[in-house]
Amino acid sequence: MKSRRALITGISGFAGKHLASELRNQGTDVFGYTLNPDPASDFADNTDVGDIVDAKRLTATIVRREPDVIYHLAGRAAVGAAWDQQEEVFIANTLGAAVCVEAAATVPNCRVVLASSGLVYGQVDADALPVSEEHARSPRGPYAASKACAEVAATATAMATNVDLVIVRPFNFVGPGQGLGFVTSDFAHQIAAIERGDQQPVMRVGNLEAERDFTDVRDFVRGVAAAGQQGLEGRIYNLCSGQAVAISAILEMLLQDSRVPIEVESDPERMRPSDVARFVGDNTLAREELSWEPRIEIAQTLSETLDWWRQEA
Secondary structure, three states, rough: OOOOOOEEEOOOOHHHHHHHHHHHHHEEEEEEEEEEEEHHHOOOOHHEEEOOHHHHHHHHHHHHHOEEEEEEEOOOOOOHHHHHHHHHHHHHHHHHHHHHHHHHOOOOEEEEEEEHHHHHOOOOHHHOEEOOOOOOOOOHHHHHHHHHHHHHHHHHHHHOOOOOEEEEEEEEEEEEOOOOOOOOHHHHHHHHHHHOOOOOOEEOOOOOOOEEEEEEEEEEHHHHHHHHHHHHOOOEEEEEOOEEEEHHHHHHHHHHHOOOEEEEEEOOOHOOOOOOEEOOEOHHHHHHHHOOOOOOOHHHHHHHHHHHHHOOO
């Protein structure tokens, strides 16, 4: 299906901004719904303000905008901070997903694309990697649990209201514009601060041995758009690179782009209690059914992320 009118919840967020640009470039009329609007955004005039769990306000937006696809990106995304904000995380991520799907039922033939997370798989044995969509959910930590519950709640609501639902499970999507609280952006932010002289030439880091599956945010949103236009109803798609990269390698690539010498020190406070040693996804289904695959190399992503932080200063 070719989307003519799309509503993005969380349009002012990291992925939301990139998705809005991607859809506009495809010729889609883009509308937004967000709790924290960006007045400088190109989409500010077409964005409504409201909480994702405010069913009345969200429904009013959907009825007025009449989208044929709703891309549900709104929610709380900080994995580490979720340990101290569990109630807020479950309300925003789980209840928010159910509210969005139910509100979508007010518009005939409206599809919902729910952005979940690859973290719903939890700890996966090495012999089961790369992990496919058929693998059971076994989340570790409140953020992952809230996303697993969001999938269940959204699916149940979609079945009850006859809404066309597609779920995407991104792994680690990164790139320019990402805020703090995420490893690649945190590294780049520290390097930019050191280059300016705002921080001593020492990088404070967490677990460098972990291996993760990184995808550029611009590739990720292409996959999200493809899921909205080509995905099969009821299907779940991994959006990932299919390759594991060690955090130490990420740091090394960023340090090679640094303009000044930098030392590295371990910081126990940056170690997460549920860190998974190695995590990589299988993107075969997305390749076959969405004709999607990542295009941007991780080195380019990291270089542009560091440049973005330099400009932000």
